[in-house]
Amino acid sequence: MIITIDGKQCEAQYGEYILDVARRNNIFIPTLCHSDALPGQGNCRLCIVEVLEGKRRRVVVSCSYPVKGEVEVLTNTEKIRKMRKNLIRLLAAAAPDSDFMRDLQREYGLEEEERFQVYRGEDCILCGLCVRACEEVGIYAISTVNRGITKKVSTPYAEPSAVCIGCGACARVCPTGSIKMKEENGRREIWGKTFALLPCPGCGKPFITREELAYVQAKTGLEPAEILCEKCRQKRAARKMRDVFKDVTMK
Amino acid sequence: MLMFKRKPVKTVLVCCGTGCLANNSRAIYEGLKKRIEESGARASIRPVTKATGCNGLCERGPIVKIQPDDIFYCGVKATDVDEIFERSVLNDEIITRLLYLDSSTGERVKSHRDTEFYKRQHKIALRNIGEIDPASIDDYIERDGYRALEKVLTTMSPQEVIDEIEKSGLRGRGGAGFPTGVKWKQCARVDVFPKYVVCNGDEGDPGAFMDRSIMEGDPHSVIEGMLICAYAIGAERGFIYIRDEYALALKNMAAALEEARKRGFLGRNILQKGMNFDIEIVRGGGAFVCGESTALMASIEGRVGEPRVKYIRSVERGLWDKPTVLNNVETWANVPVIINRGAQWFRSIGSEGSPGTKVFSLVGKVKNTGLIEVPMGITLREIIFSIGGGIPRDREFKAVQTGGPSGGCIPKELLDLPVDFDSLTESGSMMGSGGMIVMDETTCMVEVARYYLQFLAEESCGKCVPCREGIKQMLGILEDICAGRGREGDIELLLDIGATLQEAALCGLGKTAPNPVLSTIRYFREEYREHIQNKYCPAGVCKELTVFYIDQEACRGCGLCAQKCPLGAISGERRRTYTIDETKCIKCGQCRDTCRFGAVKNRGRRHDNNH
Ligand SMILES: Cc1cc2nc3c(=O)[nH]c(=O)nc-3n(C[C@H](O)[C@H](O)[C@H](O)COP(=O)(O)O)c2cc1C
Ligand code: SF4
Numbered sequence: 001m002i003i004t005i006d007g008k009q010c011e012a013q014y015g016e017y018i019l020d021v022a023r024r025n026n027i028f029i030p031t032l033c034h035s036d037a038l039p040g041q042g043n044c045r046l047c048i049v050e051v052l053e054g055k056r057r058r059v060v061v062s063c064s065y066p067v068k069g070e071v072e073v074l075t076n077t078e079k080i081r082k083m084r085k086n087l088i089r090l091l092a093a094a095a096p097d098s099d100f101m102r103d104l105q106r107e108y109g110l111e112e113e114e115r116f117q118v119y120r121g122e123d124c125i126l127c128g129l130c131v132r133a134c135e136e137v138g139i140y141a142i143s144t145v146n147r148g149i150t151k152k153v154s155t156p157y158a159e160p161s162a163v164c165i166g167c168g169a170c171a172r173v174c175p176t177g178s179i180k181m182k183e184e185n186g187r188r189e190i191w192g193k194t195f196a197l198l199p200c201p202g203c204g205k206p207f208i209t210r211e212e213l214a215y216v217q218a219k220t221g222l223e224p225a226e227i228l229c230e231k232c233r234q235k236r237a238a239r240k241m242r243d244v245f246k247d248v249t250m251k
Numbered sequence: 252m253l254m255f256k257r258k259p260v261k262t263v264l265v266c267c268g269t270g271c272l273a274n275n276s277r278a279i280y281e282g283l284k285k286r287i288e289e290s291g292a293r294a295s296i297r298p299v300t301k302a303t304g305c306n307g308l309c310e311r312g313p314i315v316k317i318q319p320d321d322i323f324y325c326g327v328k329a330t331d332v333d334e335i336f337e338r339s340v341l342n343d344e345i346i347t348r349l350l351y352l353d354s355s356t357g358e359r360v361k362s363h364r365d366t367e368f369y370k371r372q373h374k375i376a377l378r379n380i381g382e383i384d385p386a387s388i389d390d391y392i393e394r395d396g397y398r399a400l401e402k403v404l405t406t407m408s409p410q411e412v413i414d415e416i417e418k419s420g421l422r423g424r425g426g427a428g429f430p431t432g433v434k435w436k437q438c439a440r441v442d443v444f445p446k447y448v449v450c451n452g453d454e455g456d457p458g459a460f461m462d463r464s465i466m467e468g469d470p471h472s473v474i475e476g477m478l479i480c481a482y483a484i485g486a487e488r489g490f491i492y493i494r495d496e497y498a499l500a501l502k503n504m505a506a507a508l509e510e511a512r513k514r515g516f517l518g519r520n521i522l523q524k525g526m527n528f529d530i531e532i533v534r535g536g537g538a539f540v541c542g543e544s545t546a547l548m549a550s551i552e553g554r555v556g557e558p559r560v561k562y563i564r565s566v567e568r569g570l571w572d573k574p575t576v577l578n579n580v581e582t583w584a585n586v587p588v589i590i591n592r593g594a595q596w597f598r599s600i601g602s603e604g605s606p607g608t609k610v611f612s613l614v615g616k617v618k619n620t621g622l623i624e625v626p627m628g629i630t631l632r633e634i635i636f637s638i639g640g641g642i643p644r645d646r647e648f649k650a651v652q653t654g655g656p657s658g659g660c661i662p663k664e665l666l667d668l669p670v671d672f673d674s675l676t677e678s679g680s681m682m683g684s685g686g687m688i689v690m691d692e693t694t695c696m697v698e699v700a701r702y703y704l705q706f707l708a709e710e711s712c713g714k715c716v717p718c719r720e721g722i723k724q725m726l727g728i729l730e731d732i733c734a735g736r737g738r739e740g741d742i743e744l745l746l747d748i749g750a751t752l753q754e755a756a757l758c759g760l761g762k763t764a765p766n767p768v769l770s771t772i773r774y775f776r777e778e779y780r781e782h783i784q785n786k787y788c789p790a791g792v793c794k795e796l797t798v799f800y801i802d803q804e805a806c807r808g809c810g811l812c813a814q815k816c817p818l819g820a821i822s823g824e825r826r827r828t829y830t831i832d833e834t835k836c837i838k839c840g841q842c843r844d845t846c847r848f849g850a851v852k853n854r855g856r857r858h859d860n861n862h
Contacts, residue, residue, distance in 0.1 A: 042560040043715050045755045059754040064560040086751040090720035115744060117727045126719070143555075144713070147538060149723045151713030 005073040018062035018073055019047055029062055029075050030084065032091075033127035035173060038136065040064045043128050046087055050074040059083070085110065091125050098123035098176035124178040126151060130170035137169050137215075142191065155191050165211035166195035201225045202232030260293050261340055262318040266381065267298040275329060276313035282332035283315070287340065294340050297384045311351065316381075321362040324349035368619050371638055373600060375608050376424070376461075376584040377624045380468040385503045388510040391471040397516055399590035400478050404524040407590075412483040413439060416586065419594035420606040425451055425542075425579025426655075426683050427759070428605070428672035431586075434576055438566035439484045441574040448481050448489040448528075449551070449570065449577040452500065453535050453542035456655035457706070459686050461610040462580035464622055466493065466500035469584065470507035474530065476583030478516065479590060480576055481528040489530040490551055490570070494537050505532055539656070539710035543758050544569075544577050546712070557712045558758035579684070581610055602628030605671035609682070615652075615689035616642050625670070632666040635689055646691040650774070652699065654683030656706045657763035659770030660696060679770040681763065693840070695792035696775040697782050701729040703767035711760055718761030721752045725768060735795040735856065737783035742772055787855030794838045797853050801842075803828050805850035812842035812851060 003012045005027050012021045017040065022029050032044035042064040049062045052072040059080070062073070074080070085108050092105045093116040101123075126144070130153060134142050141164035145154045155161040166188055171181040182189040186197045186206040197206035198213060207229035208216075216227055228236065265280040284296050311325040317339050324335065327349060338344040350359040353366045363369050374380075383390035391397070403412050417432025438446065450473055454462040465473060477489050493501050508530055511517045519527045533551050540546050541556040548570045550556035569575025585607060589597045601607045605627040611634070614620045618640030625634060631651055635641070642648050650660040659680030661668065668674055672682050690699070704726040713719045725748055728741050749765030756762045772779060781787045788796035801812070801821075806828040813821040813829055820836045823829030831842070831851075843851040 040560070042757060045716050045757070048755055060562065061560065061757075065562050082747075083751045083755050086721075086748060087716055087755065090724060090748075091716055093724065094720050115728070115738070115740075116724045125716075126713070128714070147540070147709075147713045148711040149708045149713065149719060149726075151719065 001067070001070050003067055003071050003073060006075055012067045014068065015066045018049060018051075018060075018065050018067060021067065022062065022073070022075065027075060031063060032125065032175060033129060034063050035129055038129055038132040038173070041128050041132065044087070044091075044125070046084060048080055048083060050077055050080060084108070089113065089116070093118045095119070095123045095125045095176060095178075097121055098125065098178065100176040101125065123176050124153065125176055126153065127175060128153075129173045129175065130179055133169040133173045137165075137167060139163055139165060139167075139215075141165075142170060160193040161191060164191055164193055165215050166190055166193065166209040167212045167215070200229035200232055202228045202235075205229060260295060263287070263294060263296040263340060264316040264318065264381070265296065265298050266312060266314040266316075274313045276327075278329045279313055279315065279327055279332060282329060283336060283340075286332065286336040290336075290341070292341055297387070297390075315349075316363075321364065323351055323361065323363040325351050367640065368623075368638055371629070371633060372624050373608050373626045374624050375588050375600070376465060376472075376581045376610055377622065378469075378588065379472060380464055383469065385468050385470055386506055388471060388507070388514060391469070395591055396471055396587075397475055399587035400475050400482075400516065401522060402590055403479055403482055404522055404526060409439065409483045409485065412479060412590070415594050416483075416589060419589045419597040420604075421582065421585055421589060421597065422605060422672060423579055424581035424585070424609065424685070426681070428682055431578060431582055434566055434578070435480060435483050437564070438574045438576045441567050443567075443574055444485070445488060445573055446484050446486040447570045447573060447575040448477050448484070448486045448530075449548070449575055450477055450489070450491040450580060450583055451542060451544070451547060451577055452491055452493040452497070452504075452580045453547060454494060454497075454580070454684065455537075455539035455542040455710075456684050456686050458614060458688070459612050459655065459684050461612055461622055461685055463497050463500050464610075465580050465584050466491075466497065467503050470500075470504045471511065472584040472587060473504075473580055474507060474511055474517070476578075476586035477530060478521070478528060479586050480578070480583075482526055484574070484576060486576070487527050487529070489528065490533050491530055492533045492535050492541075492547055492551060494535040494541075496537060501532065501534065508532070538712070539706075540712045540758070540760055543760060545758070547577070548575065557714050558760070560757060581685075601626045602669060602671045604673050609670070609685055611685045611687045613639055613687050613689070615687075616646065616648075616691040616694075617689045618643050627671040628669045630667050630669055631661065634670065634687070635666070639689065642689070642691050646693065648689070649692050649694055650690045650696065650699075652680075652688040652690065652767075653686065654681035654763075654766070655686045656703050656710070657681075657760065657766050658683045658686065659766040660690070660699060660774065661770070662774040664774075679773050680766065693790055693792070693844075695733075695788050695790040696771040696778050697729065697732055697788075698790075698792050700767045700771045701726065701733055704729055704764070707760065707764045711764070712758075715757040715761060717752045717755045718757065718764060721748050721756075721761070722764050724748060725765065729768070732779065732782045733788075733793045733795070735782075735786050735793075737779075739783070741783060742776065742779055745769075746772060781855075785855060788853070789855075791838070791840060791843065791853035796855055797838045798833060798855060799831055799836055799838060799840070799843065799851055799853055800833075801829050801831055802850045802852050803830075805848050807848055807850070809847070811845045811847070815841045815845045817841065 001012055002009050005022050010021050010025045019029055029047050031047045033041045040063050042061045045061055047062045048059050051058055051060050088104050088108050089110055092101045093113050095101050096118050131143055141161040142153055142155055144151055168181050171179040188195045188197055195209035198208050200207045263283055265276055267276055280298050287294050287296050313327050315324045315327045338346055347359055353360050360366055379394055413435050421431045422428040423431055452462050452466055517529050535541050538556055541550050543558050545561055546556045546558045565575045598606045608624050608626050610624045613623050623638055648663050650662050652660045661678050661680055665678055675682050708722045708726050711718045711722055731737055745768050749769050752765045753762050781789055786796050791797045808826040808828055810825050818835050820832045821829050
């Protein structure tokens with residue numbers, strides 16, 4: 001079916017999310033808690049748009065609103081811009097120490113906050129991506145704890161997690177760099193737990209924790225010798241590619 | 252055929268609800284029971300759960316009722332047992348001393364039905380509360396219980412049941428007022444099985460106890476309502492979600508389910524009509540947000556009780572992604588009556604857009620407090636001044652807060668507002684689950700807004716940004732205003748952030764959270780301005796903005812205030828005048844509450860400069 005986004009006709013499947021349709025059509029809708037691998041959380045509400053359906057006009061979050069009819073979508077009305085600005089202002093006060101939020105603040109023409117309570121020292125925006133990432137890995141080492149204004153991300157009882165494998169998926173997905181992962185002298189420190197790193201069979205650089213290695217082995221059935229660091233993996237992929245294309249290019 | 256008319260058997264009902272039990276009603280029950288049994292009198296006795304204040308008379312408990320004469324004794328003591336037995340059980344005498352004193356008329360009335368408090372009420376959802384022993388399924392059956400179930404199973408098709416409920420115009424009593432029949436119809440249409448029926452007994456509003464009363468006092472009415480829906484949509488499993496603190500509700504509901512199973516109303520091949528349905532109880536963890544439908548279902552599934560994005564409705568994908576009908580306790584309790592008496596009858600009660608009745612818990616600054624069930628469309632004035640008996644101590648009515656923590660405050664200009672779903676929403680408040688808190692002139696509306704936001708800040712699940720961060724900042728600003736740190740532009744900022752919450756929050760909690768603020772700004776903006784610009788709290792509640800003094804003209808020198816002041820801050824001479832030492836005063840307001848001449852006044856901080 002065809003839906004209209006900001007006046008542009010876009011082809012959409014039944015049940016597809018508006019955000020996905022918009023992105024495919026190069027229409028930009030800002031997001032914070034969305035990642036292509038972990039979509040549809042609907043926490044940050046930055047991706048709000050207005051949907052016109054018959055006589056009804058309402059505000060929905062585009063990352064979770066499925067296309068069910070030939071609706072008209074407006075992503076950048078004055079109302080939406082105003083609310084987005086408020087959301088960013090609220091988040092910037094909650095996580096003023098994140099460069100990410102400071103950039104957004106500037107981008108939306110917001111001045112230095114002077115009325116809201118600003119929580120100095122905080123850089124987590126509680127987007128929830130880290131928790132989702134950990135769940136996706138299947139480990140469940142971290143979760144959000146407490147509710148309301150005291151909510152935060154933590155390991156159980158804020159103690160080093162027994163199940164954490166130190167893979168760092170949470171830190172990688174964090175948009176504000178709030179999750180601290182330190183790597184030094186062949187050791188990795190995350191969530192108050194220190195892991196020894198094992199060397200890459202390809203280049204010899206320490207890159208993986210013993211726990212994660214065991215996890216990857218169990219999941220993929222690969223031998224330890226086949227489990228390489230990111231760089232070596234890319235190199236190997238490129239080499240394979242060359243082998244495949246060799247004959248073609250020689251002709 | 253009986254050749255002669257026998258003297259009717261007396262039934263003695265002793266209230267054993269939470270409130271009356273605290274006043275030793277168990278001893279009264281045991282005492283009367285012993286006397287009746289020993290004497291072999293033609294009388295029966297049963298304990299009833301007239302849950303806290305359900306007749307608004309709880310503060311006058313323990314309550315003993317004698318049928319069939321409907322004699323209503325309150326404030327009964329264990330020492331009254333003998334007299335009650337001799338005079339009112341064995342004989343037909345009335346003990347005037349124990350009758351209820353109607354505060355509106357100053358007269359003693361024989362039956363609670365004759366009181367102003369009761370006369371304007373209309374009991375449908377609460378029809379059996381206090382009339383039956385919740386532990387007795389026979390009591391329930393005697394009062395038409397399970398007749399509606401029998402009726403639908405023997406004479407109605409599922410479609411006819413849905414049509415009847417839809418025609419009745421019944422709207423959900425849990426808050427949003429969604430048409431119940433439409434919900435059932437939408438669920439029945441989905442061709443996916445299994446389907447589920449859920450009862451929302453979370454009742455998270457602090458101070459609300461309508462659903463608890465029903466679950467404690469008439470559990471079978473909820474079960475029967477759910478059975479009728481299960482038949483209509485083709486469900487075989489149901490869940491009743493009850494908050495963990497509701498110990499008596501949990502106990503009575505579990506016992507009722509067991510009884511219903513024994514009698515063949517639940518289980519397999521119900522009433523030999525081939526229907527299968529059973530119900531499990533799920534204990535709720537207690538967070539306010541768990542009452543929200545998607546959070547509640549997550550909680551039943553064993554996940555964290557957080558709301559989820561709801562663009563696909565529960566009637567299509569609810570519990571375990573299966574079609575689900577979820578209704579509130581009070582909604583369920585209405586269903587059997589509608590089936591028995593018909594949609595037409597139900598529509599004749601209440602208003603056009605909101606047929607039927609609604610149970611409210613009337614509390615705060617009113618003379619009669621407690622649970623009331625009134626026809627929709629009744630005015631706030633009737634509820635507060637006729638049923639509630641008006642404001643104590645002849646103070647002035649200021650506002651009534653309806654709809655629970657995220658409801659709004661309605662001012663005296665709107666006292667003639669008919670109470671129904673739509674008019675309450677239009678007024679900037681809402682029906683919610685039926686909380687109604689009356690406030691008098693000594694209430695500060697900014698402080699009220701701050702109080703509710705504080706509650707919501709703690710109860711928001713914290714998942715989405717507008718709710719978590721928006722409530723936090725709105726609360727901060729309100730705290731500032733109450734502490735004399737309010738700034739120019741605060742009112743506009745509160746309105747702006749509030750509007751964002753209303754539209755952008757994920758669930759109903761965040762969307763309605765600004766109501767306490769927006770409604771008080773709408774009706775009491777001047778009070779906000781006084782706080783912000785003049786650093787003055789007109790109600791004398793915000794301590795930083797209150798300075799009490801004694802008006803020397805008005806003071807008669809009675810000295811009561813000086814006696815009451817816990818800090819000895821008031822001095823003076825009897826029959827002359829008194830003064831308050833501001834350096835000692837902690838602004839507790841005791842002196843103002845005591846003074847019969849209105850001589851204690853508040854001048855706020857605004858005059859500090861020229862003092
Ligand atoms: C924050 C929040 C709390 C709620 N709490 C309750 C509750 O305690 N009991 C209830 O019946 N409904 C509650 N609701 C409303 C439910 O989501 C749902 O609309 C209702 O139970 C549906 O039943 P009904 O149509 O019979 O009213 C709450 C809603 C929100 C947003
Ligand atoms: S609106 Fe509040 S309670 Fe509802 S999902 Fe968002 S944070 Fe949670």
